[in-house]
Amino acid sequence: MKNKLKLFPGMAKMTWKKILMLHLGIIIVAIGVAFFKYPNHFAMGGVSGLSVVLAALIPGLSPGVVAMITNILLIVLASFILGKGLAFTTAYASVLLSLLLVALEKLFPLTKPMTDEPLLEMFFAVGLSALGAAILFNMQTSTGGTDIIALIIRKYLRLDIGHALLLSDILIAVCTFFIFDLKTGLLSLTGLLLKGVIVENLIESFNRAKYFTIITNKPEEVGKWINENLHRGVTQLEAKGFYSKRGRTVFLVVVKRFQGILLRDAVRQIDPQAFVMITNTSEIIGRGFNTAF
Numbered sequence: 001m002k003n004k005l006k007l008f009p010g011m012a013k014m015t016w017k018k019i020l021m022l023h024l025g026i027i028i029v030a031i032g033v034a035f036f037k038y039p040n041h042f043a044m045g046g047v048s049g050l051s052v053v054l055a056a057l058i059p060g061l062s063p064g065v066v067a068m069i070t071n072i073l074l075i076v077l078a079s080f081i082l083g084k085g086l087a088f089t090t091a092y093a094s095v096l097l098s099l100l101l102v103a104l105e106k107l108f109p110l111t112k113p114m115t116d117e118p119l120l121e122m123f124f125a126v127g128l129s130a131l132g133a134a135i136l137f138n139m140q141t142s143t144g145g146t147d148i149i150a151l152i153i154r155k156y157l158r159l160d161i162g163h164a165l166l167l168s169d170i171l172i173a174v175c176t177f178f179i180f181d182l183k184t185g186l187l188s189l190t191g192l193l194l195k196g197v198i199v200e201n202l203i204e205s206f207n208r209a210k211y212f213t214i215i216t217n218k219p220e221e222v223g224k225w226i227n228e229n230l231h232r233g234v235t236q237l238e239a240k241g242f243y244s245k246r247g248r249t250v251f252l253v254v255v256k257r258f259q260g261i262l263l264r265d266a267v268r269q270i271d272p273q274a275f276v277m278i279t280n281t282s283e284i285i286g287r288g289f290n291t292a293f
Contacts, residue, residue, distance in 0.1 A: 018139060022089065025135030026097050029143060032128025034104035036121050038063045039113045041184050043176045044126065044191040045169025047071055047094075047145030048101075053175045064105040068098035074148045093136060094144035118187060126191045126198065133195075134202035207282040210260030212253045214267055215239070215275040219249035222274070225266050226251075230259050254284060 033048045041056070043049035051067035058066065071094045113121055136142050173192050177185035216222050219236065226234050235252040255263055260278065267274050 021135055022093065022139060022141070023096075025132045025139070026093050026100065026143065027132070028135070029129050029132030030097055030100035030104060032125050032132065034064070034101055034108070035110065035114065036125035036128065038101075038105075039110040040118060040121050040125065040187070041176065041180050042122060042125050042191055043172050043188045044129070044195055045172050047074070047143070048129070049169070049172040049188070050145075053172060053179060056179050062102075062105050064098070064101035067101050068095075071095060071098045071144060074144060078148045089139075089141040090144050093141055097143045118183065122187045122191050123194075126194045130195045130198035131202060134199045134206065137199065138203050138206045204282040207284070208257055209281055209284055210255050210257060210263075211279045211281045212251070212255065212260075212263060213277040213279075214251040214253070215248050216251065216267070216271045217248065217273060218271040219251070221270045222251060222267060225270060226253060226263065229266070230255055230263060232259070254281065 036042070037044070037048055038052065041052050043052040047067050047070050048063070050070060051063040054066045054070070055061055055063040075091050075094060115121060133142065169192055170189075173185070173188045176188045214222060223234050223236065226232055232253055232255055237250040237252065239248050239250045240246065241248060253263070264276065264278065267276055
């Protein structure tokens with residue numbers, strides 16, 4: 001198959017571009033965790049947060065090693081409790097992230113934070129982790145961790161998956177108040193809340209497109225330009241002005257963000273009298289918009 005990777009069965013249908021984005025997301029998360037979360041003892045949920053807590057309770061083990069052990073145990077546990085429905089890419093991302101964290105700890109050992117500004121480091125810890133997580137979520141995968149814990153909690157407690165995930169992350173963050181200090185606990189909780197907001201907005205930004213409603217007297221020229229230059233389909237409706245009673249053509253079309261400016265300028269040039277409404281949309285189901293990558 002052209003432009004396909006067959007090294008791993010779960011990636012057989014992924015293009016090289018998607019595979020590169022998958023690894024980029026994992027690397028970004030690893031940098032945020034290894035250089036900013038671990039040295040500051042930030043436990044903002046997830047396996048990275050859990051590893052910070054457990055490493056403090058288990059002498060001799062680094063957070064990276066604890067994360068690796070925890071991820072492997074969670075994957076094995078999930079295979080027994082949840083069955084084999086666990087996505088291959090999620091298991092792969094989980095293991096690779098663990099290996100990267102251990103490698104970064106060995107290559108760049110940090111015994112203390114890189115700066116004396118904990119708030120600044122918290123923003124980098126949250127921002128990098130959120131960016132990497134958003135890239136992975138946008139590809140319908142994740143680094144596993146507390147996602148697996150949440151699925152197990154939901155199975156036995158019948159909680160909503162969102163509530164279950166939030167509950168597990170909050171419990172991890174709360175532990176920092178007792179294990180470390182008040183400042184670390186407050187920063188961990190703040191980071192947890194910020195991460196959720198940032199991830200949601202980043203995912204929406206990745207998928208954002210422009211939805212055009214074009215009312216024009218030159219449907220042939222406008223429709224032909226869209227088909228030939230943007231290679232997008234157009235829905236054509238016939239309408240009539242309530243006051244003028246004149247017939248008009250209405251086009252409905254969704255284009256990528258970078259195509260929006262081209263379409264707007266083209267319609268202005270083809271039909272200066274056209275009435276154009278442009279809105280942002282990020283929830284699009286259909287051919288050509290099933291993924292951002």
